[in-house]
Amino acid sequence: MPNVIYCYSGTGNSLAAARLLGGRLPVTEIISLLALRSDSSVPAKYERVGFCFPTCFGHPPKIVAQIGQSLHLHPHQKPFIMASCGGYNILTIADFRKILQTKTQNPIQCFQVILPGSHIIGFSAFPKPIQRWLFRRTERLAGRIACKIRNDKPTREKRVLKLENATTMSRTFNGWLGIKDIFSTRTEYFTTDNCIRCGTCGRLCPVGNISVGPEKVTFGHNCQQCMACIQWCPRRAIAHPNVPAKRKRYRHPDVTVEDMIQLAAGGPDPLNRPAK
Numbered sequence: 564m565p566n567v568i569y570c571y572s573g574t575g576n577s578l579a580a581a582r583l584l585g586g587r588l589p590v591t592e593i594i595s596l597l598a599l600r601s602d603s604s605v606p607a608k609y610e611r612v613g614f615c616f617p618t619c620f621g622h623p624p625k626i627v628a629q630i631g632q633s634l635h636l637h638p639h640q641k642p643f644i645m646a647s648c649g650g651y652n653i654l655t656i657a658d659f660r661k662i663l664q665t666k667t668q669n670p671i672q673c674f675q676v677i678l679p680g681s682h683i684i685g686f687s688a689f690p691k692p693i694q695r696w697l698f699r700r701t702e703r704l705a706g707r708i709a710c711k712i713r714n715d716k717p718t719r720e721k722r723v724l725k726l727e728n729a730t731t732m733s734r735t736f737n738g739w740l741g742i743k744d745i746f747s748t749r750t751e752y753f754t755t756d757n758c759i760r761c762g763t764c765g766r767l768c769p770v771g772n773i774s775v776g777p778e779k780v781t782f783g784h785n786c787q788q789c790m791a792c793i794q795w796c797p798r799r800a801i802a803h804p805n806v807p808a809k810r811k812r813y814r815h816p817d818v819t820v821e822d823m824i825q826l827a828a829g830g831p832d833p834l835n836r837p838a839k
Contacts, residue, residue: 564588564610568645571596571616571627571769572826573789574681575818576647581615583711583836584645584700593832596630597769600829606808611712612636614659615645617681617789621653622703626770631662643672643712649680660720672718674708676701680792681813684805685773688813698816750786752793753805754779758800763820764792778800791827795820 568585570593572578578593585591588685589612599605605612616627623631623646636642642663646655656673663671678697679689689697709720711718750772758780765775773792780801793801794814802808825833 565608566591566611566613567597567605567609568593568613568615569599569605570594570826570832571624572818572823573617573787573791574794575815575823577615577617577645578676578822578832579815579817580645580647580676580678580701580705581613583705584613584615584709584712585839587706588712591802592835594629594835595826595829595831597827597829599630599634603630605640605747607638607639608823609640611641611643613643613645613712615647616659618646618652618655620646621655623655623659624789626787628658628747631659631666634666636663636769638668640667641669641672641715642667643674645674645676645708646696647676647678648743649682650677651675652696657720670715671718672709672712673715673720673759674718676704676708678815681794683708683790683793683810683812684803688811694813701803717808731772749784750782750806752782752786752801755800757798759798761797764801766794766824767791767795767820767827784818791823792833795823 566588568591570578570581581593585593596614616623644656644659644663646652648655652675655673660673678701678831680686680693693786760775760777762775762779764780765773768788768791769789770785772783772785773815792801793806794812799812822833
């Protein structure tokens with residue numbers, strides 16, 4: 564039976580990781596996790612069902628958790644989670660694992676991959692040598708993860724901080740970086756005079772939070788903090804009060820803006836290997 568990896572990504576890290584893993588598994592499709600918003604039932608043709616997404620303030624992105632809550636898995640399907648992060652996922656995997664445990668009686672395999680941090684509101688892009696080292700490390704790790712998935716090798720549930728401790732730590736750290744409320748979906752983004760209203764940010768936003776008109780760009784109150792708009796803007800025209808103008812942007816070098824637009828639209832990865 565074929566497999567599927569449902570992917571959510573903002574700057575391309577999770578998509579690149581999903582591609583590496585999918586290429587090392589038997590026939591595996593990569594589809595936008597957002598596709599499950601219109602139909603929450605995973606097709607029965609898939610045997611292994613993966614979920615690949617980034618860490619957002621130590622938790623799954625809000626939209627990922629919401630989709631997980633309405634998810635339907637078939638009894639034969641074997642789920643796994645692969646969370647990307649810039650250092651440590653804190654409660655990301657634990658949170659989503661709890662959601663999946665209500666959807667299946669099968670074991671859930673859980674994995675973490677560390678990739679260059681993309682939280683530009685808090686810090687600049689990692690230096691290039693560190694980025695390259697993390698890319699090579701993730702490529703090697705993808706092979707080991709694929710082997711464990713193919714062989715149904717159980718993964719140990721790592722100890723995590725208590726919810727209240729992890730949340731306090733996340734609030735403190737991100738407050739130091741300039742994020743006032745880690746649970747807020749309001750945004751302080753704005754556009755500069757460099758904006759030509761090309762519409763790229765609107766097409767990249769996975770939740771339709773950005774409206775591009777002939778005179779201005781409007782940011783709504785459902786931001787998922789994926790950083791796609793500010794990191795991918797071709798004119799560097801999206802700004803934030805906590806982001807210096809010269810701060811270096813980051814997006815995964817093996818992913819294109821067209822890939823990300825396709826993913827935000829809820830479609831399959833353009834490099835997909837369709838399951839037969």
